[in-house]
Amino acid sequence: MKRRTFLAFVAPSLFMMLAFIAAPLVSVFVQSFYETRAAFEQTVVENCTPGFLAPTCTKETRTQAKLGPNGKPVTETVYVGLDAYRRILSPDAVMAALSAGGEGIAAILKIDFWRALRFTLTFTLITLPLVIGLGLAIALAVNAMVRSLRGPTIFVTLLPFIITPVIGALSIRWLFLGDGILTRAIEWVVQRDISMFAQGWTIEIMMLIYKVWHVAPFAFVVFYAALQTVDQDTLESAIVDGASRGERLRYVIIPHLAPLIAFVALIHLMDSYRVFDEIIGFASQAHVISLQYLTFSFLTPDETGNRAITRAAASSMLTMIGIVLLLVPLLRRTWREQRGRR
Amino acid sequence: MTDIRPRALQPPLWLRLTSNGFLVVWLVIALFPLMWITLMSLRQPIDALSANPLDVIFGKLTFDHYKAVWVTNGFWRNFLNSLIVTAGVVSVSLTVGTLAGYALARTPGALAFWLLILALIFRALPHSVLVTGYVPMFLNSRELLQPLWDAPILGGVLSWFSASAPTLYGKPWAVIAVLVAINQPFTIWMMRSFFQNIPAELDEAALVDGCTHFGAFWRVIMPVMWPGVITTGLFSFLLAYNDYLVTALLLDAQSQTMVPGISQFLNRETRAADQIEAIAAAVSITAPLFVLVMVFQKQIVSGLTAGAVKG
Numbered sequence: 086m087k088r089r090t091f092l093a094f095v096a097p098s099l100f101m102m103l104a105f106i107a108a109p110l111v112s113v114f115v116q117s118f119y120e121t122r123a124a125f126e127q128t129v130v131e132n133c134t135p136g137f138l139a140p141t142c143t144k145e146t147r148t149q150a151k152l153g154p155n156g157k158p159v160t161e162t163v164y165v166g167l168d169a170y171r172r173i174l175s176p177d178a179v180m181a182a183l184s185a186g187g188e189g190i191a192a193i194l195k196i197d198f199w200r201a202l203r204f205t206l207t208f209t210l211i212t213l214p215l216v217i218g219l220g221l222a223i224a225l226a227v228n229a230m231v232r233s234l235r236g237p238t239i240f241v242t243l244l245p246f247i248i249t250p251v252i253g254a255l256s257i258r259w260l261f262l263g264d265g266i267l268t269r270a271i272e273w274v275v276q277r278d279i280s281m282f283a284q285g286w287t288i289e290i291m292m293l294i295y296k297v298w299h300v301a302p303f304a305f306v307v308f309y310a311a312l313q314t315v316d317q318d319t320l321e322s323a324i325v326d327g328a329s330r331g332e333r334l335r336y337v338i339i340p341h342l343a344p345l346i347a348f349v350a351l352i353h354l355m356d357s358y359r360v361f362d363e364i365i366g367f368a369s370q371a372h373v374i375s376l377q378y379l380t381f382s383f384l385t386p387d388e389t390g391n392r393a394i395t396r397a398a399a400s401s402m403l404t405m406i407g408i409v410l411l412l413v414p415l416l417r418r419t420w421r422e423q424r425g426r427r
Numbered sequence: 428m429t430d431i432r433p434r435a436l437q438p439p440l441w442l443r444l445t446s447n448g449f450l451v452v453w454l455v456i457a458l459f460p461l462m463w464i465t466l467m468s469l470r471q472p473i474d475a476l477s478a479n480p481l482d483v484i485f486g487k488l489t490f491d492h493y494k495a496v497w498v499t500n501g502f503w504r505n506f507l508n509s510l511i512v513t514a515g516v517v518s519v520s521l522t523v524g525t526l527a528g529y530a531l532a533r534t535p536g537a538l539a540f541w542l543l544i545l546a547l548i549f550r551a552l553p554h555s556v557l558v559t560g561y562v563p564m565f566l567n568s569r570e571l572l573q574p575l576w577d578a579p580i581l582g583g584v585l586s587w588f589s590a591s592a593p594t595l596y597g598k599p600w601a602v603i604a605v606l607v608a609i610n611q612p613f614t615i616w617m618m619r620s621f622f623q624n625i626p627a628e629l630d631e632a633a634l635v636d637g638c639t640h641f642g643a644f645w646r647v648i649m650p651v652m653w654p655g656v657i658t659t660g661l662f663s664f665l666l667a668y669n670d671y672l673v674t675a676l677l678l679d680a681q682s683q684t685m686v687p688g689i690s691q692f693l694n695r696e697t698r699a700a701d702q703i704e705a706i707a708a709a710v711s712i713t714a715p716l717f718v719l720v721m722v723f724q725k726q727i728v729s730g731l732t733a734g735a736v737k738g
Contacts, residue, residue: 086534090640094530095542097523098611105608106549109560116563223453226446229438240724241454244461247720247727249669249686252709255693256460259467259706266463266480298456303731310732330438355551362671368693377672380555384562384676394563401556408551420544 117169117398124151124161169399173198198400201379202407208292208375209357209411215297216353217346220304225334227305228312239306246302254366257295285372292363292373300356304349311345312338344422351415358408376404461713468492468707472699475706492700492707496692502708504681505688508599509668512684515603516667517660520610525656527611528618529644533627543619546612554609554672561605565596565677597679605677606667613666614659617730621655622648658730661723668716685712 182192361377383397474486572592595601633643675687692705
């Protein structure tokens with residue numbers, strides 16, 4: 086295909102990506118250094134009260150909102166440098182917590198950003214092996230079952246994956262909420278009253294369960310498809326050589342699946358780093374928040390209708406740096422594969 | 428059906444039992460939450476929230492909560508908004524993505540390679556980062572875009588569409604554009620892998636016969652590309668339909684779609700019926716997806732594996 090034809094075909098897609106992904110990215114970067122706020126001016130006001138001989142006068146400087154010609158408050162955009170970043174990361178508080186007399190990690194985790202980062206990372210890293218393990222187990226089990234039942238099994242397995250994330254999280258929450266059926270089941274087992282929504286760690290466990298429930302089907306489908314293409318000759322020669330079932334799994338099947346495990350890991354890292362819908366579904370913001378939720382909360386108007394755009398931009402940039410650091414090793418791998426193939 | 432595999436490959440009995448037992452447990456886990464909330468949504472509050480699970484299972488059937496959600500609370504408006512947004516996203520996303528995917532599949536050059544890497548990086552971006560960029564633009568778009576409307580020739584063309592520069596906030600078509608863009612990286616990767624499976628000889632023959640590249644695409648490739656388009660379309664549908672973050676921040680109350688719309692039921696759980704109404708709304712949102720999996724199971728499976736197995 087000639088370069089010009091190629092560009093003509095790609096142009097609409099490229100335009101969409103540049104206009105709606107690249108351009109906002111640049112604007113977020115710039116915004117994180119500027120703050121738009123109501124302009125204030127200082128005026129000197131002289132107050133006089135009548136007194137004997139001479140009135141008593143006091144001068145005071147007042148700070149008041151500057152009003153434009155039409156009586157509306159004037160806004161100004163000022164360069165604030167790294168202020169927004171400093172407010173989010175609060176390096177002073179972190180240093181204080183880490184110094185000799187500080188309270189250590191616990192104090193740091195009270196700061197919103199660090200709290201969000203801690204949850205986002207643990208969430209991503211704990212669910213990753215669980216999703217891959219459960220997906221693989223289901224794939225192996227379906228692969229071993231009678232053919233006629235595979236269709237319905239795949240149908241049911243796909244349901245948790247296809248469901249709207251917020252709704253999926255809600256449905257799990259309702260099973261536990263108040264005297265929900267699963268809360269009662271646990272109460273019956275441990276023989277005491279429990280409340281699943283009173284403390285952070287129980288909510289976190291429910292979120293982990295939800296995420297594994299939601300994503301394992303995706304891993305399953307990918308692994309299941311790959312199991313259909315395992316080289317039967319290799320498998321048979323492994324049997325002839327006396328390999329046990331476990332050895333065949335370990336030395337023939339797993340290596341065959343290895344690139345796909347990497348693929349699922351890559352996709353899952355990208356997606357679970359974005360954890361957000363779970364926070365909404367479980368209404369966990371009082372106990373647990375994620376990086377995306379932090380930005381979302383800055384962008385939601387507060388009681389006075391203001392949105393903290395600058396802080397949202399700064400927290401977005403920090404979120405992005407995080408995902409880049411997390412993905413660099415995996416992206417380099419994909420790159421090498423694509424290069425090698427050409 | 429009998430197992431046709433050689434005897435040595437057949438698993439021993441204990442392994443088959445464990446494996447099938449495990450599957451049964453998994454299927455129950457996969458289905459239970461959805462089944463249970465569907466049951467709850469069809470019961471009177473006293474049965475649905477009862478301490479005895481049997482009340483939920485055998486309680487009296489009622490559709491009151493659905494009526495309250497759809498008629499009294501006007502959830503049909505959110506449904507229409509969802510319909511508009513998803514239909515827009517699917518059609519635009521496929522048109523744009525198909526063309527790009529085709530070109531990428533047929534071009535081995537470095538340019539195509541870099542474009543794909545760029546798309547992969549865009550795919551990884553958390554959506555909140557992008558939305559942060561949109562929010563101020565969308566709120567102030569009237570002032571920001573006004574110069575375009577004042578421009579000599581372009582302004583004349585643009586004023587055909589609207590008299591003055593629009594405020595993008597709360598406009599479904601603006602959200603469609605945003606969701607299409609967010610979806611592009613995924614769409615072009617997927618369409619590319621589908622087109623790579625269509626032999627290049629097909630369009631080369633058409634080119635030899637004197638077709639232009641676009642002509643070859645239109646006459647030869649279009650008729651055979653539908654399986655790929657349907658699969659990719661399904662995933663675009665899911666992205667648009669399931670989105671919360673973008674629609675919650677860029678649409679106002681009148682133009683809100685179903686998924687963020689559900690929060691109106693969540694934030695007022697004071698009566699016993701309120702929670703059940705929220706559950707009925709949740710089930711309403713899930714029902715179309717259920718139908719979707721039933722009809723398109725094969726395409727979804729092929730789509731999930733296309734990116735992975737064929738590369």
